[in-house]
Amino acid sequence: MRKTVQINVDPQSREDTKSVILKALKKAGLDPKTGRGHILRRSLDARQRNAYYVFQVEVWDADDPAPEAPDVPSYQMVDEARPAFIIGAGPAGYFAALELLTLGIKPILFERGKDVQSRRRDLKAIQQFSVVDPNSNYCFGEGGAGTYSDGKLYTRATKRGNVRSVLETLVAHGAGQDILIDAHPHIGSNKLPTIIEAIRATILSHGGEVHFESRVTDILVKSDKIAGVVVNDEKEYKCDNVILATGHSARDIYALLASKDILLELKPFALGVRIEHPQPLIDSIQYKRQNRGDDLPPASYRLACNVDNRGVFSFCMCPGGLVVPSATAPGEIVVNGMSLSRRDSPYANAGTVVSVDEKLVEKITGENDALAGIAFQREIEQLCFKAGDGSQAAPAQRLVDFMKGKSSKSLPSSSYIPGLFAHDVGSLLPSEITHALKHGVRQFGKRMKGYLTNEAVVIATESRTSSPVRIPRDGETLMHPQVEGLFPSGEGAGFAGGIVSAAVDGMRVAHSLAEYLKAQVQ
Ligand SMILES: Cc1cc2nc3c(=O)[nH]c(=O)nc-3n(C[C@H](O)[C@H](O)[C@H](O)COP(=O)(O)OP(=O)(O)OC[C@H]3O[C@@H](n4cnc5c(N)ncnc54)[C@H](O)[C@@H]3O)c2cc1C
Incomplete structure (x- = not known):
């Protein structure tokens, strides 16, 4: 037995x-x-x-039957099959494409950014020259926001699909077997690109199509049904179905849908700062000893509390990681975190964010329509930019100075390559957020002795934690309630948060799309 x-x-x-x-x-x-x-x-x-x-x-025991081997997906040749159109080659789009291959449907993908290798040059341009390409950056390009991120694969989305099969698919495309057993699996930004390339090779070798530098600029709707997509303002493709998997930063897509009176909803999200500590300090707090040694991984933490009924929490903690510039347009400062597979940078960073609800959005922007959350994010991102010298340098403050609301005379060293400049970060954020952050940090400092230190630096702004918009869909068909054939998916639609949950959602939507196509034939 x-x-x-x-x-x-x-x-x-x-x-x-x-x-x-x-x-x-x-x-x-x-x-x-x-x-x-x-x-x-x-x-x-x-x-x-x-x-x-x-x-x-x-x-x-030897006499007992061995456990069943995992199902290996059987991808079909689909060159002649019925096509399904996918916008966005992030985790949701790519896993939807793989799932369509198993269902005998031909995925045709449009991605505004470049292939994963060419994308590197544009990331270098942001880091070194503060040049932000609105189509190729830390959020946009093959693999989506997940690729040059961290590759933490932990998700709470166990009920909404088969997390295990996402991890097995990643292993089948080159990820290490460890991710199948680790409680907090992690791949690392240096290894993810090769896996993304292998996924693309599977899609292409089975007859699917992937079009890079192909921004969908219009979605055609006739008689409340999908009728086609327009790419780069010129080429029109006729189609009766679209998986919309454009991520949380495709502001032009939300504006496009709103301009066509396609129903969108304002969704709660979170915004705040990224806090960076020396990694040895976090190690000594978490492991209760001075030197971590080689046997233990760089320590991480997860913190959360409530301040005046507002959630304050650490988000996307990157032990041994780097803070990266994640703006998707010139004139804004957005930070996020990533790490390489070895997690060997001397810094530990985590988003430290406050939940933002519809009421706060309306109070700050004076708006309550579906796009008001984007206006809220944008206003703060642009304020952070204007406080600087026109580069991607980010406003920053020592943590203790942030608590006192005074500008820092000097800043500690940081992993953030475009550089930091001293500024009263609290003055750039809505007072409700600054207030909640200060109270939250005080509580975190009590829970983790040594966390509230002047060696830590607060960097603004962490604004792209999740989508501020939901693109609604019917609970059963997963189609938009107003537009037949439109399948919103992944983080941008408000149905996922993170690489794995976006991938799971993409697979789920692929099944619904297959059902839809089947019903049309019958
Ligand atoms: C720096 C960073 C670090 C992160 N770290 C982690 C982590 O460690 N673990 C984790 O689980 N999550 C992490 N995330 C979040 C994670 O990347 C996202 O949750 C996930 O990628 C969402 O997947 P998605 O497919 O829904 O959307 P996305 O990954 O955002 O993909 C959307 C794709 O659509 C494309 N697109 C947008 N508009 C158009 C258009 N008009 N036409 C054509 N294509 C378009 C974009 O270029 C993009 O490639 C991180 C994010 C960032 C930015």
């Missing part, structure tokens, strides 16, 4: 899977010579001074 047992292992032995399985067999009372096993999950428990790894291991 198969059993699952838990084994605690020293950090030094975490890669020695053979001995972990042997220990598990012994614990389960099975003969280590004939017994078999595999690791289901690995997580770090660092609550005590001596941190250790907890392994869940499934073991069985």
Whole structure:
């Protein structure tokens, strides 16, 4: 009979899977010579001074049937098949395309940005010369916002689809097997591009199409049905279906839909700052010892509290990471975080954000329409830009100075390549956000002794945490309630937050689109 047992292992032995399985067999009372096993999950428990790894291991005897191997998706050749159109080659768009291949439908993808390798040059231009290409940046381009991000694959979206199959698909396209067992799987921005290229190769080799530098500038609707898309203001493609997976920063797409009176909704989101600490400081707080050593990963944290009924929380924490310029248009400052697979930068950064509801949006902007949240984000992003010298340098303040509301005389070193300039960051944010951040940080400082330090720097602004707009869809058909054939998907539609949940949503929408096409034939 198969059993699952838990084994605690020293950090030094975490890669020695053979001995972990042997220990598990012994614990389960099975003969280590004939017994078999595999690791289901690995997580770090660092609550005590001596941190250790907890392994869940499934073991069985030689006579027992082995667990079933995971289903390998069988992609069909679709060159002659019925087409489905996808706008956006982020996780939602690419996983929708892969799923369509399994369903015998030909995906035709339009992506405004460049292929994942060519995109690197534009990221360099932002980092080194403060030149922001509105079609190719940290948010736009092949792989979407997820590609040059961090590649943290943790998601809470277990109910909404098959997270495991997303991870297996990533492994099948080159990701390390570790992501299948780690409690907080991570790939890293240096490894993600190769995986994205492999996914594209699967789509192309099975007869799908991927068009780069192809911004969809119009979505044609006739008699409340999708009739086509226009690319780069010139080429028209006739079609009766579209998966709209354009992410949370495609402001032109939201404006386009609004101009056509296609129903959109204002959605709560979060906005604030990114706080960067020296990584050794976070390690010493979390591991309760001075030197982390080589056996433990750079420590992370997750913090949340409530201030006057407003959520304040850490977001997208990047241990051993870098703060990156994530604006999608010139004239704005937006920051976010990423890390490489080794997570070996000397800094730890995390978004520290405050939830923003419809009431606060209306108070600040005087608007309450569906696009008011974008106006709110944009206003603060532009204020941060105007406070500077016209480059992508970001306004910053030492954490203790931020709490006191005084400008810093000097700033600590930072991973943010375009540079920081000293400014009273609190004065650039709505007073409600600054107030909530200060109270939140005070509480975080009590929970993590040493967190509230002048060695930490506050960088503005972290504004693109999630979409401020929802593109509604019917709960069953996943189609927009007003436009037949329009399938909003992923983070930009307000139905995902993060790489894995966007991928899961893309797969789900692909199935609904297949049902829709099937119903048309019948
Ligand atoms: C720096 C950074 C770090 C992040 N780190 C993590 C992390 O570690 N883990 C995590 O889970 N999430 C992370 N995220 C968030 C994650 O990237 C997103 O949640 C996810 O990518 C959303 O997927 P999506 O497919 O819905 O949209 P996106 O990834 O935003 O993809 C949308 C795509 O649509 C394209 N597009 C937009 N408009 C048009 C148009 N008009 N025509 C054609 N194409 C268009 C865009 O170019 C883009 O490629 C990070 C984001 C950033 C910016």
